Amino acid sequence: MQHDRIANSDILRTLSQVLGDFSYLVQKEIELARAELSEMLAAKLQASTWAIVAVVAALLAAIMVVETAVFALVALGFKPVWACLLVTVILAAGAGIAFLQARRLARSGPGARDLLGQVPQDIHTIKERLT
Numbered sequence: 001m002q003h004d005r006i007a008n009s010d011i012l013r014t015l016s017q018v019l020g021d022f023s024y025l026v027q028k029e030i031e032l033a034r035a036e037l038s039e040m041l042a043a044k045l046q047a048s049t050w051a052i053v054a055v056v057a058a059l060l061a062a063i064m065v066v067e068t069a070v071f072a073l074v075a076l077g078f079k080p081v082w083a084c085l086l087v088t089v090i091l092a093a094g095a096g097i098a099f100l101q102a103r104r105l106a107r108s109g110p111g112a113r114d115l116l117g118q119v120p121q122d123i124h125t126i127k128e129r130l131t
Contacts, residue, residue: 066087069087070083071083073087
């Protein structure tokens with residue numbers, strides 16, 4: 001009987017230590033995950049900031065290109081109003097073509113209903129393979 005008590009107390013003490021170590025390990029893993037997530041978010045935020053700076057610079061460059069086109073047409077003899085209008089029409093036509101292309105591409109792929117309609121068929125196929 002005395003031996004059973006000692007054995008049980010050693011087992012309980014060992015089990016208690018294992019659970020304590022496991023708890024400590026889980027806490028440290030959570031702290032590590034938080035630190036990694038924080039570091040990753042900081043890096044993504046910095047990358048996003050630089051991307052915004054690049055987009056603003058690209059927009060300013062595009063505006064300068066448009067202004068250069070207007071000034072070139074004025075230098076060729078167009079009145080400034082007509083030069084601006086011509087450049088605007090060309091840009092609007094390009095935007096319209098880009099929009100039509102985007103709409104065509106969006107319609108050509110499978111839609112959400114097509115994908116959701118495929119789910120019952122996939123389930124049926126899986127059931128057939130399992131039986």
